[in-house]
Amino acid sequence: MPDYDAIKAELDGIAIEDNPKLVRQKSRDFFWYSPILKDQLDNVTADLVVSPASEEEVIRTLKVAFAHGVPVTPRGSGTGNYGQAMPLSGGIVLSLAKMNEVREIHPGRVVAGPGAIIAEIDRQARAHSGQELRFHPSTANTATIAGFVAGGSGGVGSINWGGLRDLGNVLRLRVVTMEAEPRVLDLSAWDLQKVTHAYGTNGIITEVEMPLTAAYDWVDVLVGFDDFMDAVRFSDALAHENGLLVKEIAPIAAPVPYQFFSRHKQYVRPDQSVVVTMVAPQAIGAFLAFAAKAKGEILFRADTAESLKGLPQAFELTWNHTTLRALKVDPSITYLQVAYPGPDHVRKVEQMTKLFGDEVPGHLEFIRFSGQIQCSGLPLVRFTTKERLEEIIRIHEDHGCPVFNPHRYTLEEGGMKRTDAVQLAFKHETDPKGLLNPGKMIAWENPDFDFSSGKTFLFPGLATR
């Protein structure tokens, strides 16, 4: 057991929390989304929460932790949903929440502290010069920018810009290493892959530079279809319209919208599948013409709604918020993350829809993936047993639909990130004692790990680039 009294003394002047109740609170994220992770991780807790207010305090903290051999798990807002921010080996949770300043805004880019809340960056960029981030998770209102970069993948806006894995979608990261004398590295271009979606296993992000794009007063529009596959085909066609600017396209199968979207329920019939969209105001005319041609029923338009009181923004019906809303109503619900590789993604969705029906109600997110329109899925699962869940996953994979298992807390098993020798070498450099968020990178824990296990990874390895 490390000597926490000595550690606290050495961290004098930096905000510290050691009340076990509060520490436990800050040791948890949305892992409970998964019935499997819920069992596995429920007892995880740190010993101390440290909340540095500056990069200098981050450096001091890492230095002390390194000297004492104490694990450090960084934390933004703890909205990750695979236990990313949970300190499996205890030690220190390093909260970056205080470093939340938006530092600079320029045409096309913003510089922010790691703990800046995503929606706050957007608010300031919009006020400053009509700009906003290219895309954000549906947790934008609470999540931090560094937590997104380190633990997320994409979201609202990915239909236009792809995801965090794509070159150019993060401009620069400033990272502090976990060494006797922590170094500060400025990473850009290919090197960013070392730190994006790495769950903070190889450096603490202390500054983020992200590209900006034009901000619009996006109009939330819900379009209804009697048949889920009509909703999917409409979404796919819409995504292929070069000139029709939308920020979000998510078809969600009946009865999910009626059953789980408590605030929007008033607009939807029980048997209606819904496409949730965000449309640029200048595109509304063309959008309505396009929807009419596809026989979509306009269920809700924020720009003409009588009142928006009590209604969440449409993006808080999408991505993992769809799951969240379902879970709130029916705690037995869980979900998957599925890729339907194109160009026959629509056919693949149709196959899965036919096979599983209401046991796995469809929820797709249309995205631009390596320059091509595709859809990924976050279908709900009416959970019965772990065995059946594994079977559902297997059937998807047997049909060419790889599953990024959201019921795993490691980088590799979740299937999002391919670790490779370059990656591992980088961790050896930046975290030689393996103290950063231990337990999350299998390749580190198991030196015999087979890098070429052949899975589909959303974040490519580094050696290949």
Place this chain on the structure above:
Amino acid sequence: MPDYDAIKAELDGIAIEDNPKLVRQKSRDFFWYSPILKDQLDNVTADLVVSPASEEEVIRTLKVAFAHGVPVTPRGSGTGNYGQAMPLSGGIVLSLAKMNEVREIHPGRVVAGPGAIIAEIDRQARAHSGQELRFHPSTANTATIAGFVAGGSGGVGSINWGGLRDLGNVLRLRVVTMEAEPRVLDLSAWDLQKVTHAYGTNGIITEVEMPLTAAYDWVDVLVGFDDFMDAVRFSDALAHENGLLVKEIAPIAAPVPYQFFSRHKQYVRPDQSVVVTMVAPQAIGAFLAFAAKAKGEILFRADTAESLKGLPQAFELTWNHTTLRALKVDPSITYLQVAYPGPDHVRKVEQMTKLFGDEVPGHLEFIRFSGQIQCSGLPLVRFTTKERLEEIIRIHEDHGCPVFNPHRYTLEEGGMKRTDAVQLAFKHETDPKGLLNPGKMIAWENPDFDFSSGKTFLFPGLATR
């Protein structure tokens, strides 16, 4: 022969030109690009040029012309290169050049008079709110916005937004009909197809509303490759990078850049193929990393160049400006417009490159076409005979590469626009006497025209939508 004295009297107060030399000048465009059109159209001239200063003067002019049965051919700046604006049956050339005001700028959209110069719209939108048009022809510095909408198809920026054919890329057109009592129509959404790329055959555009996007200080970058196909593969990969914001990607085969780009020649070796790009400033770092990985040589970067004096902007090396520069040096050069339908567009380009070598030096423009990255080509042709030109076209088409023949002045033969019954009916409504730009729409001239002749058209018909 119409009574032009009476006509002039009736048009009293509107600017008129009847000096035959000046009228002939305003009756010509860049038709001479094509050795074939040059022969066919060289004697074409109008009788009168009328230059209305307002919509009201447009209406008056059409009314008078209708009463006298005089043809009216609208004209912007006359930069069309298929004789679009040439009055095949004489009559009046209606110059819209005076109606050049930028009328309103809002977030995401601009309203302008038909004669507004495209680059001037961009200048004002940028100064107003950091915005610009989504895409523009390489003639932006001289061409008018209505001339582009009525006679063009796409250009610089089409890699991100597609072209004028795409729903949402034109928001609204105000059009005056050619009737005894001209009507003013406001067209939007699907109806726009009636007027876009219709060469002014079914209405005079008096106001244009276009979407805007974020303006950046785009950086011209030339990337060199020893092998044209490496340049093509680099361009294709670049176009597929979701996060790397560029506005233009044009690979141009050696020896064209060295031989014909007189101002940029200093940066290029004779045997180098060049990819002309425009890169967002915030993307430069990632772009350079990407180019280095592809072993592209950075030949020129406008952001670090010692002097830009005398250098045209990079976009004036692309689209039909590539052809123009070649023609200036070697008047025997001509060109084609080729589609290489994806997803195997790169393979198709390779086949053509192997088949023709330096007889047809490659020039591609990467674009987003119905949501997919594709390339279209404007290859140069070292012209020998008309027969050989037709043969080159046939060989392209035999290999699955449709040619939009730039040596034809009709809408249908150029292959850009599918006319159909809806289109034709619209012309019957808006131009019952067939006085607008006569001779350009075969379907009108020949009532037995087969609408389903099976060609590839860039602008779809209306019946199908």
